Structures are given as structure tokens and as C-alpha cells.
Amino acid sequence: MPRRAKPPRLYLRDRAGRERNWVILDSGKEISTGAGEGDGRAAEAALEEYLAAKRQPNFGRGHPASVLIDDVLAEYGDRHAPTTRRADLIGIAFDHLLGFFGGRTCATVSSAMCADYVRWRTAQADGRAKHDGRRVKASTARRELVVLAAALRWCWKEGKLDRSIPVSLPPQAGPRERHLSRTEAASLLAGALGWDRSGKRHPARINRHLARFILVAIYTGTRHDAILRLQWTRNVAGGWVDLESGVLYRRPVESVDTLKRRPPLPIPPRLMPHLRRWRRLTTRYVIEWAGKPISSQERRAWRTARELAGLGPEVTPHILRHTCATMLLQLGVSVYDVAGVLGTTEDVVRRTYGHHAHDQLRQAVAAFSRRSRAHE
Numbered sequence: 001m002p003r004r005a006k007p008p009r010l011y012l013r014d015r016a017g018r019e020r021n022w023v024i025l026d027s028g029k030e031i032s033t034g035a036g037e038g039d040g041r042a043a044e045a046a047l048e049e050y051l052a053a054k055r056q057p058n059f060g061r062g063h064p065a066s067v068l069i070d071d072v073l074a075e076y077g078d079r080h081a082p083t084t085r086r087a088d089l090i091g092i093a094f095d096h097l098l099g100f101f102g103g104r105t106c107a108t109v110s111s112a113m114c115a116d117y118v119r120w121r122t123a124q125a126d127g128r129a130k131h132d133g134r135r136v137k138a139s140t141a142r143r144e145l146v147v148l149a150a151a152l153r154w155c156w157k158e159g160k161l162d163r164s165i166p167v168s169l170p171p172q173a174g175p176r177e178r179h180l181s182r183t184e185a186a187s188l189l190a191g192a193l194g195w196d197r198s199g200k201r202h203p204a205r206i207n208r209h210l211a212r213f214i215l216v217a218i219y220t221g222t223r224h225d226a227i228l229r230l231q232w233t234r235n236v237a238g239g240w241v242d243l244e245s246g247v248l249y250r251r252p253v254e255s256v257d258t259l260k261r262r263p264p265l266p267i268p269p270r271l272m273p274h275l276r277r278w279r280r281l282t283t284r285y286v287i288e289w290a291g292k293p294i295s296s297q298e299r300r301a302w303r304t305a306r307e308l309a310g311l312g313p314e315v316t317p318h319i320l321r322h323t324c325a326t327m328l329l330q331l332g333v334s335v336y337d338v339a340g341v342l343g344t345t346e347d348v349v350r351r352t353y354g355h356h357a358h359d360q361l362r363q364a365v366a367a368f369s370r371r372s373r374a375h376e
Contacts, residue, residue, distance in 0.1 A: 008024055008025065008026040008047065008050060008051060009024070009025055009026075009047075010022055010023070010024060010025075010033070010043055010044070010047055011023055011024075011025045011030075012037060013030070019036055019037065020036070020037040021033070021034075021035060021036050021037065022035045022036070022037070022039070022040070022042075022043035022046075024046065024047055024050055026050075031050060033046035033047070034046065057071035057072075057074050057075045057160075058071060059071060059075075059155075059160045059161070061162065062159070062160060062161045062162035062163075063107075063162060064105060064106035064107040064109075064161060064162075064163065064165055065105055065106075065107040066105065067105060067106045067160070067161060068103070068104070068105055068106075069097070069098075069101040069102070069104050069105065069106055069108075069109070069148075070098060070101075070102055070103065072106060072151050072152055072155050072160070072161075073094050073097060073098065073148075073151050075151075075155060075158075075160060076150070076151035076154050076155060077090065077091065077094060077151075080154050090147055093143065093144040093147040093148075094147070096121065096144050097117075097144055097147065097148055100116075100117050100120055100121075101117070101148070106152065106161065106165050109148075109152070109165050109166075109167060110168070111168035114145055114167060114168040114169070114170075115168070115170075117141060117144075117145065118138055118141040118142070118145075118170050121136045121140065121141040121144070122135055122136050122137065122138055122141060123135065123136075124136050126140075134313065138170050139172075141170065142169050142170050142172065145167055145168075145169055145170075146167075146169065148167055149166075149167035149169070152164075152165045152167065178314055178315075178319060178322065179319060179322040179323045179325075179326040179327075180311075180315070180319060180320070180323040182327070184309065184311060184315075185214075185218055185320075185323060187308075187309035187310065187311070188214060188305055188306065188309045188311060188315070189211060189214050189215070190308070190309065191205075191304070191305035191306065191307070191308035191309035192206075192207050192208075192210040192211040192214055192301070192305040193206055193207075193208070193211055194206035194207075194308070195308065196308045197308070197309070197310050202308070205304050205305075205308065207301040207304070207305065209287050209288075209289065209294060209301070210301045210302060210305055212274070212278060212286065212287050213227055213228070213287055213317070214305075214320060215271060215274055216230070216271065216286070216287075217317070217320035217321060217324065218320050218323055218324050218327075219268045219270065219271040219324070220248060220265055220267075220268065220271070220324065220341070221320075221321050221324035221325055221328075221341050221342045221343075222239075222248070222250055222262075222265075222321075222343075223262075223318075223321060224296075224317045224318060224321075226238065226239055226250050226262060227286075227287065228285075228287060228293055228294055228295070228296070229252075229285075229293060230248075230250075230285065230286040230287070231284055231285050231286070232279060232282070232284065232285075232286070233284075234249075234253050235252060235253060236252045236253050237252055238252055238293075239251055239252065239262065241267070241275055241279075241286060243267075243272075243275060243276060243279060246266060246267045246272065247264050247265070247266060247267065248264065248265045248266075248267050249264050250262035250263070250264065250265065250343065251263075251264075262343050263340065263343050265340075265341060265343075302316075302317060321342065322352075322353070324341070324342070325338055325341075325342055325349065325352075325353045326353055328341065329349075329353055335349050335350055338353070
């Protein structure tokens, strides 16, 4: 039986009269990495690129026992993910999925294996919060398994797999109870502008971009990524602000809507003066740095503002959307109208935020106590 060929690997080549450098050995051939002896990271990156370029998905006859999960994710990532709204998030999920499922076949996907993945992920530190020791949540592992399920389902519908492969998901977390009170929201905004709870200002901690984000999120309930892609003119990459008609368009031009609907929204009167001022200070994006969008708000600036406001780590950018919905309900706005502002369904509003609408419910049940003139 012939010896199995070794996979491509790094080798430190030592040539007489030359500096030692890293090369890739593959079936007797040497491929230069361009990295010297002291640049091991560059050599590893070159090997990863080489392996990615060399490897072609192999589905054979589509039997799950002969198809690698690596190939399913690669095919889904190359052909379908680029057509989605957040291909970058799919790519991040791939990195974690391959860390566990890499080298396994689709036939190994089972309820027990999915449960093992959740345990494996939740034992890891949350890369976004290494400083406070938090670990990956089960909800994060669940979202990543949803990506795996989507990739398997897509390959089955495309004829790459000869059968559907179910993915077992952990229970979905219940609705988040946490929202900001008016005082907390004001403190967070002040923290973004450098003010701490004692009234002292810290000039080095002022972040006006974050202050803009907080105002837009609280007044409109728009999702984090949609706010960061807002521009001043119509475009195909994100939403845009029409100051003349007073409308906030949260979807790119000619985009196909998804389950996370992004309907147009009249600009709240209190937000309009801020938008007009920001328009004079920016070029393309509502929130930008050197004419380019900001990729995320869940970074050092957010943590700094949260600490100055005296708020805990559970206060994430997404909590501003919860705050918007809760405040509207507490002000007596109908569930129908709140759903329109958030771009979601009435059922989701009732299930997620309805426990905050006590005053509205009291008015509804109080109707039984009112006498009807028709029966007098």
C-alpha cells in the first residue's frame, strides 16, 4: 500500500551563503513564503492562503459520510454568503465552526455533537470582553450553529448533499428585561461626551461619534449595524437620511428586505436639529472618521462611556433598541406603532417588550369599568 502523502507544511530552508527562510513543502515542491527566519507569523499566514487556494470542495455523490463540513462551509461561503447582508458575520462564525467541526464529515452532525459544540464554545473567553473575564454565551454558540444549519440546508437544496441534515440548537434565550431608564440613558450620553457621575469632564475620553450613535439609536430604535452604514445620499451599501423630506431610510436602494425589516421612519423632531448639524460636519456618513464609516461601537469608547456613567457590562449597544421600545410603550404608544418604529412585528413587540406597557394595559382593562351611554 503506497505511503500517504504528507499535507503541505512549513519548513525552514537553510541554504549556504543565504539567509534562512520559510518555505512551503508540498509533494516534493517548495513554494516560497517570502518570510525570513524571524517572521514565523507571516510564514503561517502564507501557508493558510496557500491551503485555501489549493483546496477545492469535494462532494462526490453527496453522501454525508463522504462530505467534509469544511467543504460545505467553503461552498456556502464562496457562493451564497457574499449575497447576504452580513457576510462578515458569517465569516466570523465559520472561524469558530471550523475550529470544532473541521476535518469531520457531515454524517457526524448530531444532537450530541451540537451540544458538545455549545459546551466547547461557552468555555472560551469572549473576545470582545477579555478584560472582564466574560465567556462566550450560549446564544452566541446558537447563532453559529444556525449558520452551520443554513450552510447544510443550502448545499442540500443545491444538490451537493443527497439529504437534509438537521442541526440541533440549544434553547433560545428569553427576551431581555434590561433597558435604560431616562436617567441612565442621559448618563450614558454624558459619558460619551466625557462627563462622569460627579460632574467632572475628562477631555481625553470625549467621543462625539459615540454620542451621535446613542442619540440615533434611542430616538429611532435602529439596529447597530444599520446606524453605522447611514449616509446622507441614496446608496446601495446602507440606509440614508433625507433631510428635505424628514425621512430616515434604513435600507439600501434596491435591496431585498429580510426578516429583520428596515422600514423608512419619519425623523423624530428632537433628532432633526442634531442631524442638520452633523451634516455640516461630515462628508458622506452620519457617523464617520476621515470620511469612512466606523465598523463597530462595542469597543473602548463604548466601555469608557459606560464606566463613566456607572453602568455594568450588560449594557451593550443593542440595549439602546430595547430602551427605545420600552420608552415608547411606557409613553402609551400603541404596539402597532412601536412595531413600525422598530421594523418588527406586533407579536415580537408584545413578546419582548409588552411587560413594560403596564399603563397601556391598565387603560385597556379599565374599559370594563366605564359605563356605556348606549345602555343608560
